[in-house]
Amino acid sequence: MKLFLTVGSQLPFDRLTVAMDTWVDERNVPSRQVFGQIGPLGTGNYRPAAFSWTRLMDPKSFNTRFAQASHIVAHAGMGTIISALVSGKPIVLLPRKGALRETRNDHQLATIRHFRNRAGVWVAETEDELPEVIDEMLGSDDVAPARANMLADPDLTDAIREAILT
Amino acid sequence: MEHSSEPRRKTVLAIASQGGHWVQLRRMREAWAGCHVIYVTTQEGYRAEIMATEPDAEFLTVPDASRWDRLRLIRSAIEIAWILLRRRPDAVVTTGAAPGYFAIRIGHLLGMRAVWVDSIANCDELSMSGEKAGPHSDLWLTQWPHLAQPGPRLRRGPRYRGATI
Numbered sequence: 001m002k003l004f005l006t007v008g009s010q011l012p013f014d015r016l017t018v019a020m021d022t023w024v025d026e027r028n029v030p031s032r033q034v035f036g037q038i039g040p041l042g043t044g045n046y047r048p049a050a051f052s053w054t055r056l057m058d059p060k061s062f063n064t065r066f067a068q069a070s071h072i073v074a075h076a077g078m079g080t081i082i083s084a085l086v087s088g089k090p091i092v093l094l095p096r097k098g099a100l101r102e103t104r105n106d107h108q109l110a111t112i113r114h115f116r117n118r119a120g121v122w123v124a125e126t127e128d129e130l131p132e133v134i135d136e137m138l139g140s141d142d143v144a145p146a147r148a149n150m151l152a153d154p155d156l157t158d159a160i161r162e163a164i165l166t
Numbered sequence: 167m168e169h170s171s172e173p174r175r176k177t178v179l180a181i182a183s184q185g186g187h188w189v190q191l192r193r194m195r196e197a198w199a200g201c202h203v204i205y206v207t208t209q210e211g212y213r214a215e216i217m218a219t220e221p222d223a224e225f226l227t228v229p230d231a232s233r234w235d236r237l238r239l240i241r242s243a244i245e246i247a248w249i250l251l252r253r254r255p256d257a258v259v260t261t262g263a264a265p266g267y268f269a270i271r272i273g274h275l276l277g278m279r280a281v282w283v284d285s286i287a288n289c290d291e292l293s294m295s296g297e298k299a300g301p302h303s304d305l306w307l308t309q310w311p312h313l314a315q316p317g318p319r320l321r322r323g324p325r326y327r328g329a330t331i
Contacts, residue, residue, distance in 0.1 A: 008185065010232075058211035078186030078287040082193075082331050104232075110290035114310075152193040153328030156283070156307070160197035163281050163305035164178055164257040 001138060003029075004069035005036035008077045009056050012042035013102055016094045017053075019127040020073060023134055024050035035065055071137060073130075076108035081115055088147040090137050092122045094130055120145030177202045179255040179278075181246070181269045182262065183230060184209035186287055190261045190330040194283065195220070197259065204253060206246070208265065231264050243268045250276060260299075261285050261330075267295040274302040281305045286329055288313070300324055 005020050007013040017038045024034050034051035041047070041055070057065065066072070066083055072091040074080040084091035093116075095109045096102035116123045124133040151157070178198040182191040188207050192215075195203075203223045205216055208230035216225045228245045231238035246268045250258070257279035260266025270280045284296040286309040292300070300306040300323070308314055308324040315323025 010185075059209065060211065060214060078285060079189040080186075082186070082189050085331060107287050107290070111287055114289045148331055150193070151196055152190075152330040154196070156309075156328035156330065157194050157197040159307065159325075159327040160194060160259060160281050160283070160305065161199075164198060164201065164259065164279055165176060 001029075001033055001071065002069045003034045003071050003073060003134075004065050005034065005038070005051075005053075005073045006062070006066075006080055007037065007039045007075045008080070009037075009039055011096075011102060012039050013075050013094075013096060014042040014044060014046050015100075015102070015127040016073070016075060016130070017042075017048060018046055019094070019130040021046075021048040021050050023131045024048075026131070027135075035069075037062070037065070071134075073134060076111045076115075078111065081111070081121070082148075084120065085118065085145075085148040086150060088120065088144045090120045090122065090140070090145065092124060092130070092133050092137050094124045094127060118145075175200070175202055176257065177204065177253065177255040179204045179206060179250065179253065179258045179269065179273070181206040181258065181260045181266050183207065183265055184212070187261045187263055187266070187285055188212060190283070190285060191259070193330045194259070194261075198257075204249075204255060206249060206265065206269070228265055239264060243272075247272050250278070254278075257281065259283070262293055262299075263295050267299045270299040270302055279304050282307070282324075283330070284308045284313075284324060286310070286331060292324065296324070 031051045036053035037057050038053050072084050076093040076095040095112045098105040112123045115121050122133050122137045124130040178201045182188045206226045210227050213225045229238050229242045231242045258269045258273035259281040261283050274280045280303040282299045282303040289310050306324040309329040311326045314326035316325050
């Protein structure tokens with residue numbers, strides 16, 4: 001088991017970072033099995049103690065960590081969700097909330113409603129739910145979810161192509 | 167005088183900010199297969215990915231800016247305008263956010279084809295930049311059927327033609 005935590009690069013997301021740190025500590029998970037990309041430090045300057053982490057990653061090291069991981073824990077950002085679906089890796093999502101100034105609006109709440117039924121996608125609506133949802137993901141007997149296509153719907157690209165070329 | 171039976175190869179400027187917008191833009195690359203493509207984004211680290219998968223493509227970066235940071239927004243807009251004026255692409259395609267908005271508005275003014283594909287992250291309502299850029303686009307798409315508002319050209323909203331995932 002290797003877990004990769006990623007919260008995106010724009011804003012801190014301490015609710016997720018702290019909950020993950022607590023989970024790793026309470027479950028006695030060896031720190032080498034977890035790596036986190038935690039974004040800019042939040043107002044409390046929280047730094048995880050139970051696993052190694054970095055603030056930002058360039059795309060190459062991000063892809064390497066992603067490829068090495070067996071499971072992902074993340075904010076509900078589309079880039080991360082697409083990466084998980086394409087690589088067929090189970091993922092736990094905790095949505096950022098606009099009211100807490102974790103993002104500009106509540107679009108991540110909408111995102112989890114629309115993606116939570118996909119195979120391999122697990123959702124924690126709040127940080128309190130996160131430990132159980134991670135346990136559930138790790139304990140699930142599901143075979144790895146099917147890998148999504150590398151490319152968009154052909155209907156979509158055909159429509160764009162027509163607009164470009166005519 | 168030069169004569170050619172082959173139509174001139176079109177140039178497409180494909181632009182998106184880093185993260186989910188970029189990932190979605192790249193998934194649409196079949197749309198400009200065979201065209202000359204200029205990728206514009208806000209993350210230099212994506213260059214290696216382009217060089218590995220589309221070595222013929224060009225790759226440029228502009229400053230990242232959200233709508234909270236006015237100075238950087240202006241700098242980003244100026245750089246995008248400069249790229250469009252210098253390179254004169256036939257079409258601009260974007261998934262957002264701020265850099266895509268500027269590219270659509272300026273490209274539209276310059277008579278280029280403009281395509282806005284609203285990010286799939288906007289599942290309850292269209293993005294703010296999409297609402298503003300959409301009416302200036304030749305093709306305005308949402309990735310959610312329930313957000314499509316096809317209608318007469320002057321009062322139209324986005325259409326739905328499938329999704330990037």
